[in-house]
Amino acid sequence: MSTRNVAGTGCAVDNGNSAVVQQLLDQLGAAERESIEHELARLAFQDPLTGLANRTLFMQRLTGACNRAAADGASLAVLFIDLDNFKRVNDSLGHACGDQVLLEVGARLRTCLRAGDLAARLGGDEFTVLIETVDDPSAILAIAERIAQHLREPVELQGRPFFVGASIGVVIGKADADSPAELLRKADVAMYRSKTSGKGRWSVYGVSDIAQSAALLPRLELESDLRMALQRNELNVHYQPIVALSTGEIRAVEALLRWEHPHRGFVPPSEFIPMAEESGLIVELGQWVFDEASRQLMAWERALPARRHLTMCVNLSPRQFQHPGLVDDIARSIARSGVDPRRVSLEITESLMVQDPGLAVVSLRALRDLGLQLAVDDFGTGYSGLRYLRDFPVNTLKIDRVFVAGIDQDAYNSAIVRSVVALAGALGLRVTAEGIETEAERQHVLELGCYGGQGYLFGRPVSADGFAQLLTNKDALALRSCA
Secondary structure, three states, rough: OOOOOOOOOOOOOOOOHHHHHHHHHOOOHHHHHHHHHHHHHHHOOOOOOOOEOOOOHHHHHHEEEEEHHHHHHHHHEEEEEOOOOOOHHHHHHHHHHHHHHHHHHHHHHHHOOOOOOEEEEOOOOOEEEEOOOOHHHHHHHHHHHHHHHHHOOOOOOOOOOOOOOOOEEEEEEHHHOOOHHHHHHHHHHHHHHHHOOOOEEEEOOOOOOOHHHHHHHHHHHHHHHHHHOOHHHHHHHHEEEEEEEEOOOOOEEEHHHHHHEOOOOEEEEHHHHHHHHHHOHHHHHHHHHHHHHHHHHHHOOOOOOOHOOEEEEOOHHHHOOOOOOOHHHHHHHHHHOOHEEEEEEEEEEEEHHHOOHHHHHHHHHHHOOOOOEEEEEEEEOOOHHHHHHOOOOEEEEOOHHHHHOHHHHHHHHHHHHHHHHHHHHHOEEEEEEOOOHHHHHHHHHHHHOOOOEOOOOOOOOEEEHHHHHHHHHHHHHHHHHHH
C-alpha cells in the first residue's frame, strides 16, 4: 500500500475506533492479542514507510533528553533536515518514486549516525536527528556534513539518477535554556537559512557562516584526506614486539596503523583513529590492517622459517567489531593470504564486553570457530569486564599500561595486577603486561605471574623491514637483558 508520502502521526488507531479495536482484541487468543498489541505499539512510534521514529517518539525522546541534560548540565543537538528537490520527484515521477526516495533517505541517515543517535521522519520530506551528548561541537558539525554529503548522492529512479539533496539546520545548546519545542523551532529556522542560502548545505542556529566554516574546515579536510589515504599509499602498518618475559624471546607482534600525510607529516593515531571510528571508515581501515598484517606474517615465515611460532596481533575497533560482515570479511582475508588463523590474535577492548555481552559472545565464538586467537586489550580499567570473562572465548588478557607504569613502586597497581593474574590463571588465560619501559617494571610483572610483555623496553613500533631486522638480532639482546 502506498503511503502517498504521509508520515505516521503517532496515532496508529484513532479515538473513534478504539472501542472497536478493543472489542476485536478481546475476541482473540492470548498469543494473537499479544502480537497485535505489539504491532500497534510499534506503529504508534514508527514511521510506516522508512521505519525511522515518527514525530511522537522523537518528541518523547527529545523531552527525556532535555530533562537528563538539564539535570547534568550537559548539551544536546537537534538537526532538522528538509529535502531540496523532493516535490519535483513527486510531481514528475509520482508518489511511488517519492516513496522510494524517502526510503533511501532513511537508509542513508542510519549510516551517518552513531549508536544512540535517533533519526526520525516528522512528516512529508522532513527528517530530524537527536544527538543526546555533545562533548565536541565540531563532531556534530561533522555529522551534519556527512549527512549532506550522503544525501547529495543521486538516487536511481526508473533507471535514471535523480539528485535530491537536503538543507540541514543544526541547533546545539543547553537543554535547560530551551524547551523541546523551542529546540526544534531553532533547528527549523537554521534549516530555512540553509535553504535560502543555496540549498544542499547545513547551517547552525545563531552562528555565522564564517564562524561555522572555520570551526569545521580543518576536521573536514583531515577526514577527506583520510578517505584518500589508502588510495594514495599514505597508510602503513608498523609492528611492535611482544616478548616472553622470562626469556626475552619475541613471541608475538602487534600491528599498528600509521599515517604519513604528504603535507602534515606524521598524524598521530589519537587524532585520526577516533575520526575514522565516528565516520565508519574504520571498518575499511581495520580490514586493510588485517589483510596487510596477515600478508606480512606469511612473508616473514617464508623469509625466516624459524619464526613460524610468531603470533600476529590485530586490533578490532568497536565499530569494526559490530560490523555485521566482520566474520565473513576475516574469513575471506584468511583464505586469500593463506595465513594459519591459529597464528593470528584479534584484540578487543574491555568496554566491548559490557556494552552488549550477548552479541559479543556470539561474534567472538564465530571468530574463534575460524581458528583465531582472541585477546582483551587494555584490561583492568575499572574491572567492568571481570564477570563476563568466564563466558568469553578469549586466550589472553593484556593489562593496561596505566597499571604497569611505576608498578615496582606502586602497591595499589601491584595488587591489581596480582588479582588479574590470579583470575586469569583460574580461567586458563595468559596475561601480557603493556607499556613496560624499565627493567624494574619487567622484573616486577614477571614476579607477579605475567607471561608476556610489551613496551618500549623491548622495542618501539617499527616498519616491516625494521621488524625483520629485530627478529634476526633482538632475541639475543633481550636474553642478555633478562639474564
